[in-house]
Amino acid sequence: MKETLNIKWPKDLKRTKSREIVLTLLQDSHSPLSAIEIFSELEKKGESIWPSTVYRVLDAFVEKGLVTKTAVLNNEITLYDLNHSGHKHYAVCVGCHKIITMENCPMDDFKPKFRNDDLEVLGHKVEVYGYCNKCKD
């Protein structure tokens, strides 16, 4: 494994070849990827890995907090991204399903009010969609 990996490998997660190649791919990617994209990227690189293995690896990563899972486009697509510090939001092009990472959190000033402190807010989801530059015209 390259030492450039800036993500700490959890102590209780066994290093396997398929886990390492999936993690490396996620790290080299500049945008979150769906499981299908991960699979086809690995296939392009000549790695022999089953789609079911990709899902299993991703599930293990999500469980260990290494990777975050975000559903977009009415839950039609699930995206996987390395768990960078802080959370991220994504916008989706409804034309080509390209994922565009938002540079800010539009909810930064969002302070929902509840009667009697009915809820302690842990997080939020934001869904933004539109047409990317390619699909606009």
Ligand SMILES: [Zn+2]
């Ligand atoms: Zn598009």
Ligand SMILES: [Zn+2]
């Ligand atoms: Zn946010």
